[in-house]
Amino acid sequence: MALLELSVVQFKNYAESRFQFDSGINCIVGDNGSGKTNLLDAIYYLAMTKSAFQAVDQQNIRQSDDFFRLEGVFEHEAQPFKIYCALQTGQKKIFKVENKPVERLSEHIGRVPLVLVKPDDSYQLNEGSEQRRAFFDHVMSQISQPYLNSLLRYNHALKQRNQLLKQFAEKHWVDHDLLTVYDQVLLTEGHSIAQARSEFMQTFEPVFVQFYRNIADKQEPISLTYASHFADPEFATAFKAARPKDLAMARTTQGIHKDDFGFALQGLPLKKFGSQGQQKSFAIALKLAQFEVLRQAKGEKPLLLLDDIFDKLDDKRIAKLMEMMASGTFGQVWMTDARPERSHKLLKKVTASKRFFYIRQGACEQVEQG
Numbered sequence: 001m002a003l004l005e006l007s008v009v010q011f012k013n014y015a016e017s018r019f020q021f022d023s024g025i026n027c028i029v030g031d032n033g034s035g036k037t038n039l040l041d042a043i044y045y046l047a048m049t050k051s052a053f054q055a056v057d058q059q060n061i062r063q064s065d066d067f068f069r070l071e072g073v074f075e076h077e078a079q080p081f082k083i084y085c086a087l088q089t090g091q092k093k094i095f096k097v098e099n100k101p102v103e104r105l106s107e108h109i110g111r112v113p114l115v116l117v118k119p120d121d122s123y124q125l126n127e128g129s130e131q132r133r134a135f136f137d138h139v140m141s142q143i144s145q146p147y148l149n150s151l152l153r154y155n156h157a158l159k160q161r162n163q164l165l166k167q168f169a170e171k172h173w174v175d176h177d178l179l180t181v182y183d184q185v186l187l188t189e190g191h192s193i194a195q196a197r198s199e200f201m202q203t204f205e206p207v208f209v210q211f212y213r214n215i216a217d218k219q220e221p222i223s224l225t226y227a228s229h230f231a232d233p234e235f236a237t238a239f240k241a242a243r244p245k246d247l248a249m250a251r252t253t254q255g256i257h258k259d260d261f262g263f264a265l266q267g268l269p270l271k272k273f274g275s276q277g278q279q280k281s282f283a284i285a286l287k288l289a290q291f292e293v294l295r296q297a298k299g300e301k302p303l304l305l306l307d308d309i310f311d312k313l314d315d316k317r318i319a320k321l322m323e324m325m326a327s328g329t330f331g332q333v334w335m336t337d338a339r340p341e342r343s344h345k346l347l348k349k350v351t352a353s354k355r356f357f358y359i360r361q362g363a364c365e366q367v368e369q370g
Contacts, residue, residue: 001112001300002332003043004080005073010062011045012038013362022355025325025333025347027370029340030359036336039359040116040305043334046072046083047112047303049095049105057087074112076300083112106152110142113294113302115287119312122283126271129260136261139290140200143297147196150189154256157185162251169250179243187236190256194230197259201226207292212285215320216278222270225262229254280313284321291330301331308336310346318346326350344370 003021008014013035028036037053044052045060054060061068066089073082084096095102102108123131141148161182168174205224212222229235235254242254263270263282270282294302310318324330326349337343340356347354347370354370 001298001303002075003072003112003303004075006039006042006046007069007071008039008042009069010065011042011068011070012060012062014038014042015062015362017362017364019357019364021332021334022353022369023332024352025335025350025354025370027340027343027347027354027356028334028336028359029343029356030338032338034359035362036338036359037307038362039357040307040334040336042070043072043303043305044114044116046070046085047114049085049093049102049108052116052118057093058089061087061089106148107145109148110145110298113142113298113300114305115291115294115302116305116307117284117287117309118307119309121287122279126279129258132261132263133257133259135286135290136197136200136204139204139293140196142294144196147193150192150196154186154189154193157182157189158252158255158257161186165246165250165252168247174247176243183240186252186255187239191230193256194228194259197226197228197256198231201261204289204293208285208289211288211292212281215284215288215317216281217316217320221266222282223262223264223267225264226259227262228256228259230256277314277317280317284313284317288324304330304333306333306335308338310337310339310342322346322350325352328352 002023006019006021008018009016019039028039030036041051041053041060050057051060067087069084069086071082071084073080075081081098082096084094084099086094093105095105095108097108097111137151141151161179164175164179164182201224208224209222213219229238232238239254246253263274265274265278265282270279274282291302291304306321309321313321325333325347335343340358343356356366356368356370357364358366358368
């Protein structure tokens with residue numbers, strides 16, 4: 001998979017810009033706030049149908065404008081194809097592939113496999129279980145459309161059930177038959193999701209362990225664990241028995257939305273006992289393992305976006321990434337840096353073709369072949 005060209009119109013701080021990318025490494029350099037990360041987000045948007053940084057679509061429109069438009073020319077197995085996205089204030093987002101409308105955006109996920117590495121990734125280790133679930137759901141949704149569909153059905157039923165529970169609490173009455181309808185969806189889809197997550201971990205963990213040991217340059221014992229209510233064969237009974245508690249708390253207290261993924265180092269929780277360096281190695285290894293399992297599942301190398309990682313990693317971990325680039329581990333790469341001289345120095349020994357884009361205030365002022 002490759003992205004050959006990108007057109008950005010009124011997206012975030014870009015007025016109108018067009019880029020032709022190198023098939024190897026594309027280094028986006030410029031001062032902080034110039035628009036380097038916004039350019040990566042435009043690529044992410046075309047692949048994932050949404051921003052990686054802004055939850056509200058309308059807030060991706062350039063200030064004082066009323067629409068944005070993105071268009072990318074991609075290449076898959078030597079065949080080019082176009083992805084188009086546009087959003088007008090107050091209107092529905094438009095997504096097209098080869099001029100054909102994408103009716104359900106979820107069907108687009110996985111068409112362009114992509115991995116984004118950003119500075120705050122280590123927060124996934126220290127924040128709540130929701131962030132950890134989101135990471136694995138993001139990976140699995142790019143690989144399996146049935147998994148993504150089950151997840152969407154589950155989340156929709158969960159939202160509806162929680163709204164009912166709040167209404168019942170406010171009005172002091174309960175429609176048990178209606179709750180049972182949603183219960184069945186949650187149990188059916190939840191069982192499917194939990195089984196898929198459990199099977200995926202068997203594939204993902206050994207890949208992750210190998211990357212961690214390479215990045216950290218240590219053989220220390222590390223592990224990933226998956227905990228779910230559905231591990232209990234009698235969970236359906238327990239879920240139904242929890243209805244009085246759900247009614248009292250006005251929310252669904254059990255299900256796969258409570259699943260968690262544990263990260264351990266030498267048998268101890270990484271969040272509490274891992275050093276800052278170990279946590280950074282863990283976070284990078286998770287993303288590199290994501291890259292590898294996507295490559296295996298899709299039969300092609302995903303696009304790799306590296307956002308401002310040089311300021312967050314020490315020399316040893318940066319050197320490991322450079323070694324991987326030099327060895328051809330990755331395919332097409334984008335990386336941002338506020339210090340162009342540093343990028344030139346780090347990439348000097350990497351034999352892959354390189355192109356430098358100098359960004360200033362949402363515009364590309366210069367392109368330089370490395």
